[in-house]
Amino acid sequence: MRPTGALHLGHYHGVLKNWVKLQHEYPCLFFVADWHALTTQYDNPLGIEKSSMDMVIDWLAAGVDPNQATLFIQSKVPEHAELHLLMSMMTPLGWLERVPTYKDQQEKLAGKDLTTYGFLGYPLLMSADILIYRADKVPVGEDQIPHVEFTRELARRFNHMYGREPGFEDKAREAVKRLDSKKARLYEELRVRFQQEGDEEAIEQAHAMLNEIQHLSAVDRERLFGFLEGTGKMILVEPGYLLTGRVEDAGAGWAQDVQVLQQHDHHARIRGISRQEGQEHAD
Secondary structure, three states, X not given: OOOOOOOOHHHXXXXXXXXXXXXXXXXXXXXXXXXXXXXXHOOOHHHHHHHHHHHHHHHHHHOOOOOOOEEEEHHHOOHHHXXXXXXXXXXXXXXXXXXXXXXXXXXXXXXXXXXXXXXXOHHHHHHHHHHOOOOOEEEEOHHHHHHHHHHHHHHHHHHHHHOOOOOHHHHHHHHHHOOXXXXXXHHHHXXXXXXXXXXXXXXXXXXXXXXXXXXXXXXXXXXXXHHHHOOXXXXXXXXXXXXXXXXXXXXXXXXXXXXXXXXXXXHXXXXXXXXXXXXXXXX
């Protein structure tokens, strides 16, 4: 989530309620996208750090639990920027220009100069945020689905360009032999089910099985993922998406959310007291 200002009821209904639920169902990573905030606030970045801290406090007040999910600030993990840079070398310019939200946001923010690479490359940075963690499920609203599809295309292009290697099939079959006999038979059965019958459940089952095998090297795992689907090494995972609630529905559910909003107000008061005490100590 971008730290571009105070959160409101739309953020709660559209995003945070879903996060609170998901943290109990999946290993979740929720981060403060401060580099993304720079794409539109590059000329006045002074408020981003303060907004970042305030936003995390609001997450906690809404029920996001750091004991259940991983919370972090994007700029504290420089590998996000490194992967973004590397992927920018092989991303066609036309792919970025055709992302629907690119022109939409330019129209909405017509008073700001957004003729920058940072703004054009926003979807690429978002893709790096996803692909770096090999995430297979991304919670998004309907308007963000094109970004996930864009990420899938990028991963596919990356794997096609860099996943090819001489003797790939022979190396993949050797990797199959390194599985125990029961898992090797199951892998071959699932591979046939997907390649001959198009059974998507077979892919999911095979991925789950391979991810559970501790002794597999990273290279063998990539080969087996790719061999499963009839491609080269699968270096980057193509993510899917989980639809969140619509922000337009934010007017619904006021009664059941009174307690949460009161809690939010309580945290806001605590935040104000903490600031006051900090100022007194500083004086």
